[in-house]
Amino acid sequence: MGFFGKLFNGSSKKTLRTLEKPEQLNVGDIITLDDSFALPSLLRGQSLEIRRINTYEYEHNKSIEWVLQGSTDDILFLSLENDDIQTLVFSLKINRDVVSNIFDLDQFSTLFDEPGNATLTVKETPDGLNQWLANTYRQCEFAQFGYFHGLDHRKNSLDGQQGDSFERYSVISDDEKFGLEAEVYQDGETDIVLSVHRPISDIRQYWPKGS
Numbered sequence: 001m002g003f004f005g006k007l008f009n010g011s012s013k014k015t016l017r018t019l020e021k022p023e024q025l026n027v028g029d030i031i032t033l034d035d036s037f038a039l040p041s042l043l044r045g046q047s048l049e050i051r052r053i054n055t056y057e058y059e060h061n062k063s064i065e066w067v068l069q070g071s072t073d074d075i076l077f078l079s080l081e082n083d084d085i086q087t088l089v090f091s092l093k094i095n096r097d098v099v100s101n102i103f104d105l106d107q108f109s110t111l112f113d114e115p116g117n118a119t120l121t122v123k124e125t126p127d128g129l130n131q132w133l134a135n136t137y138r139q140c141e142f143a144q145f146g147y148f149h150g151l152d153h154r155k156n157s158l159d160g161q162q163g164d165s166f167e168r169y170s171v172i173s174d175d176e177k178f179g180l181e182a183e184v185y186q187d188g189e190t191d192i193v194l195s196v197h198r199p200i201s202d203i204r205q206y207w208p209k210g211s
Helices: 096-102 105-112
Strands: 028-035 047-057 062-067 075-082 086-095 117-119 137-149 162-172 178-185 190-199 203-207
Touching: 086 096, 086 203, 096 105, 105 117, 105 162, 137 178
Parallel strands: none
Antiparallel strands: 028 047, 028 203, 047 062, 047 137, 062 075, 075 086, 086 190, 117 137, 137 162, 162 178, 178 190
């Protein structure tokens, strides 16, 4: 069955779920993105399926992360940023070798130094990451404490739920279109992601699971 086969394989009598905005996305739903050249190639014109939903818990709020899978082996992440205007935040995990290609590691290590005023400069842009990177970044978060839950907790309380504790260190470009985050967990494991901030309109179509 092709990638879209399941979209048209259900009963015609089935009532379809309304899906019109990203915060309604559930596991199995599919989004189709704009084909604008402003988007990285991993995102441009792609249809991405929601594979998992995670929850990040902070002292005064929680945020949702959607894990996306397209036609490649790359795993992407989607979250929402709600300031004056709601934006999409697409993220891509990178490993230490890629980090060392992009940044001077001595400079990168200042991300974890108090008081949290690091400035990072890209020394080299690896193939395929040119639209994931700015030239320079400034620190915007230092040791933000939280818990990671590998479950969707949008409709229920997190009281009493045991998550994995971490500290988050973040930098952002001056135009606030590109970011990098490092999550350091209690066992020392560190996850690093590059992110791009895009308008909600980049999602051109929503496909509810089973439609």
